[in-house]
Amino acid sequence: MKEVNSYVLKVASRCNLNCSYCYMYNLGDTTYLKQPKFMSLHTITALSVRLKAYCDATGVDYIHIIFHGGEPLLLSQDYFIDCIEILKSTSSDIKFSFSVQTNGVTINKEWYDLFKANNVKVGISLDGPKKHHDEFRLFHNGKGSYDEVAQAIRIGNGNGLAGILMVINTNIPTREFYQEIKELNVGKLNLLFPDGHYDRLPNGFDGLKFGDDNYTPYADWLIELFLIWKSDRLRPIIRLFETLIEMVAGIDGIGNQGFGRTKNGVVVIETDGGIEVTDSLRACYEGITRNGINVHTSNIEDLFKDDIFEVYYHAHDMVCEQCLNCPVYDFCGGGFLGNRFANHNGFNNPTIYCRDMIRLISFIQNDFLQSLPLDAINSLKGVQKLSYADVIEDISKPFLVKIDDDVKQKLISFKQPVLI
Ligand code: SF4
Known part of the structure; x- marks a missing residue:
C-alpha cells in the first residue's frame, strides 16, 4: 500500500490573480471551468472520513494538509476554522499539520493571527523584484501585484510567515534577486523550475539553443545565486540548495518531486472532491489528471490504481x-x-x-x-x-x-x- 502523507486541498478553483505561466489557467488545461468555485464543508467532511479510513487501513498516522487554490484566501476565515475542526474531530487519532499557500494579495495581520492561532504555516508566492514580479503575477485588470505581496511579506515576518515560493526567472540579475530577498527579510525560500515540457518550453529557454550540450541557462543562474548565497554569513534558507547539499552529503531520504529518488507522496483534492495526482501535470495537456475518483464515492486508495498516479508516485524509478x-x-x-x-x-x-x-x-x-x-x-x-x-x-x-x-x-x- 502506498504511503501518502501530503494532501493539497484545492479549496478555491478561481484566483484573484491571472499569472501568465499558471498551470491552472494558462498552460493548456481548461477543466477548472467545470469545477465548483469553492470546496464545500460537505466535501471536507467526506474527505476527513476517507482519510480516517485510509489511515486506519494503512497505519499512516500523520497527515499534512495544504490549503491551496486558485487562491485559498478568497474563502472566509471561518471556513478555515471549520475545515480544521472537521478534520481533527473526525480523525482524532491522526496527527495533522496544516499550511496554506497564498498569492499574498489579501493577507493581513488578522489573517496571520488566525493562522498562527490554528498552527497553519503560511507560504507566499513572489517572483522577485517589482519589475519582474509584475511582469507575470498580475491582477485580472493587468495591474501587477508586487506592492500588495511585498507588504504581506513585511507584515508576515515575525507573524507566522513560514516561507516564500518563487518560480525561477533567469532574466532577473542574480545580485538584484538576492538583494530583493534580503531587503524583504525573507528567512526561508524555495525556488521552483518553471512548468513546461518539450513541446512547450519555458520562457527561460531559447528554443534555438535548447539541446546544445553547453546551453544551461537555469544552472548558470542558480550557480551564480549559490555563490552569492554561500558568501553571505546571514543567508536565508534556500531549500533547493540545501536539498542538493544534503543529498551530496549522503543524508538518507532526501528528495522531492524535482530531485532525488524518493517516492512522490502528494495527493490533490479538487474543489468537487476529486482525488487526483499533482495538478501541475495539467501543463502537459487537457484532462491528463482527470480520473472520476472522488471523496464522495471513492476511497483514497482508489487513486493508487490510476495509471498517472502510479507513474507519478514512482517517477524517480520509472525513468527513460x-x-x-x-x-x-x-x-x-x-x-x-x-x-x-x-x-x-x-x-x-x-x-x-x-x-x-x-x-x-x-x-x-x-x-x-x-x-x-x-x-x-x-x-x-x-x-x-x-x-x-x-x-x-x-x-x-x-x-x-x-x-x-x-x-x-x-x-x-x-x-x-x-x-x-
Ligand atoms: S538523471 Fe536523466 S534528466 Fe537527470 S541529468 Fe541524468 S540524464 Fe538528465
Whole structure:
C-alpha cells in the first residue's frame, strides 16, 4: 500500500490573480471551468472520513494538509476554522499539520493571527523584484501585484510567515534577486523550475539553443545565486540548495518531486472532491489528471490504481534509458515528471532541465567536496569530483543499463492523445 502523507486541498478553483505561466489557467488545461468555485464543508467532511479510513487501513498516522487554490484566501476565515475542526474531530487519532499557500494579495495581520492561532504555516508566492514580479503575477485588470505581496511579506515576518515560493526567472540579475530577498527579510525560500515540457518550453529557454550540450541557462543562474548565497554569513534558507547539499552529503531520504529518488507522496483534492495526482501535470495537456475518483464515492486508495498516479508516485524509478545510465541519476532522479513530457512519446524522456541538472549537481557536489578535509572525502563512499563534460560524454555512449520494456511502454502511453 502506498504511503501518502501530503494532501493539497484545492479549496478555491478561481484566483484573484491571472499569472501568465499558471498551470491552472494558462498552460493548456481548461477543466477548472467545470469545477465548483469553492470546496464545500460537505466535501471536507467526506474527505476527513476517507482519510480516517485510509489511515486506519494503512497505519499512516500523520497527515499534512495544504490549503491551496486558485487562491485559498478568497474563502472566509471561518471556513478555515471549520475545515480544521472537521478534520481533527473526525480523525482524532491522526496527527495533522496544516499550511496554506497564498498569492499574498489579501493577507493581513488578522489573517496571520488566525493562522498562527490554528498552527497553519503560511507560504507566499513572489517572483522577485517589482519589475519582474509584475511582469507575470498580475491582477485580472493587468495591474501587477508586487506592492500588495511585498507588504504581506513585511507584515508576515515575525507573524507566522513560514516561507516564500518563487518560480525561477533567469532574466532577473542574480545580485538584484538576492538583494530583493534580503531587503524583504525573507528567512526561508524555495525556488521552483518553471512548468513546461518539450513541446512547450519555458520562457527561460531559447528554443534555438535548447539541446546544445553547453546551453544551461537555469544552472548558470542558480550557480551564480549559490555563490552569492554561500558568501553571505546571514543567508536565508534556500531549500533547493540545501536539498542538493544534503543529498551530496549522503543524508538518507532526501528528495522531492524535482530531485532525488524518493517516492512522490502528494495527493490533490479538487474543489468537487476529486482525488487526483499533482495538478501541475495539467501543463502537459487537457484532462491528463482527470480520473472520476472522488471523496464522495471513492476511497483514497482508489487513486493508487490510476495509471498517472502510479507513474507519478514512482517517477524517480520509472525513468527513460538515458537517466538509468546517468552518473547523477541518484541526485536528479530524472527531474519532475511533468518536465519530461513530449507530445510524441509521453514521459519517456529526461527532464527538459537535463543539462542544467548535470551542470548544477556537478557544481554543488564539487563545491561540497572542496569544503571537506581529505579523510572526510574518503569516508563519503562513491561521492567524487564530477566533470560536466564527463557526465555528458557518459550519457552519449551506448547505454549499458536497459530500460524494462513495461516501464517504457507505460511512460510512452501518456503521449498526447490524437483528437478525432
Ligand atoms: S541529468 Fe538528465 S540524464 Fe541524468 S538523471 Fe537527470 S534528466 Fe536523466
